[in-house]
Amino acid sequence: MRAIVCPEPGRLERIERPMPEAAPGLVAVDVKAVGICGTDFHIFEGTHPFLAYPRVMGHELSGVVAGGAASPDLAPGTKVVINPYLSCGHCVACRKGKPNCCATLKVLGVHIDGGMCERILVPEENLYPAGELSLRDAAMIEFQAIGAHAVRRSGIAKGDRVLVVGAGPIGVGTGIFARLAGGDVTLMDISEPRLGFLADRVGFQDAIRAGEDALAEIDRRTGGDRYDLVFDATGNARAMERSFAFVASGGTLVFVGVRNADITFSDPEFHRKEMTLKATRNATRADFDTVMSAVRAGHVPMDALNTHGGALDDLPEAMPAWMHGSEPPLKAVVTV
Ligand SMILES: [Zn+2]
Ligand SMILES: [Zn+2]
Known part of the structure; x- marks a missing residue:
């Protein structure tokens, strides 16, 4: 089968690999659409912490079941959304129903090879029937699930005044689900054209x-x-440190984005406001369900979010062009 591999930072190559066959507990899925995200750009650039090359990227995935599932809901031919977070099922976080922060979490396309290829093997519990969603839309669920998870963890109340700092795809997904939860949402970003769009x-x-x-x-x-x-x-890191000042007395600060650095803040300011600080990581099935329901209900402007597209085969040329173009993608989705 064809695959796109990142053999070292700055390079993408078309390669041939043996077609994987379904194995016990694993379902073979023919990949149909792949969303490209900031993580992929970081892997490609070589700025992702702790990443081993070569790597087949691709964690925002939709596909069609080829075979190997026990559940009749995942019969061959079923369109699926792939949850790329592979959790162990028995660590302290998994036991508490938090597989998104499993102690030994592996993410498809990051820690192990992902879906920039024709066929991938995925644990059955990581596949969700996409129903009437298009294959493109099904590949645009994962990044929004991260936002939906952040909003769920935030403890948002109807009418809360909400500021989302950073209007990339994750920030926009967070803003959309904060708005759907009844928040009065303001976005902050350095890019005037992005905010206008x-x-x-x-x-x-x-x-x-x-x-x-x-x-x-x-x-x-x-x-x-x-x-x-x-x-x-x-x-x-600087933006994260500055954002403490943006929080109201009694308010909450949620770090959705992660930085491989230390950050510092003023404890008197933190205490004076009795501020709550939370980190959020990835998403769970409940968050994927939240997003799929919102998309089915027409509450998410999917066409507007999907700014760039193309074929997987063209990615070695398209990816650097998108990164250095005048209008970086909000969300690019390539078809396989
Ligand atoms: Zn992503
Ligand atoms: Zn675990």
Whole structure:
């Protein structure tokens, strides 16, 4: 079968590999669509911490079951959404129903080879029937599930004033599910064109340009209260440190983005506000279900989010062009 491999940072190659056959507990899935995300760009650039090359990337996946499932819901020919988080099932986190932060979690396309190929083997419990979702839409569930998970963990209440810092795909997914949960959502980003696009196409009219005067602008908009709930989706250490100031007294700060660095904050400010700080990681089946339901109900502007596309075979040329182009993708989806 064909596959796209990243043999070392900065290079993608088309290769041939043996077609995998279903094995006990594993289901063979013919991959049909692959979403490209920031993680993939980091792997390609060589800025992802602890990554072993060569690697076949691809963790935002949809496909069609080829065979090997015990469940009649996953008969050959069934369209599926693939959950790429492979958990152990018996560690402390798994025992508490938190497989998204399994102590030995392996992510398809990151820690082990993923779905930039024609066929992949996946544990049966990681496959969710896509129903009437298109194969493209089914490949756009995973990144939004991360946002839905962050929103679920945040303890959001209807009417909360919410600030999402960082309007990449994860931030936008977080904003969409915070809005669906009844939050009054404002986005913050450094890119004026990105904020303009999101206002026009995704309905995020409230936006703040990140910069020197952001705090003054926040105080102006909130009467000095600041935000009940702040999500950081930048994964930028300075931005994460600055976001403590954006939180209202009694409010919550959620780190969605992750940075391979230490961050510091002022304990008196943290205490004065009795702030809650949470990290969120990945997503669980419940979050995938939340997103699939919202997409089926027409609550997510999927066409607007899917800014770029193409064929998997063309990725060795397309990926560097997208990274260095004037309009980086919000979400690129390639077909296999
Ligand atoms: Zn991703
Ligand atoms: Zn585990």
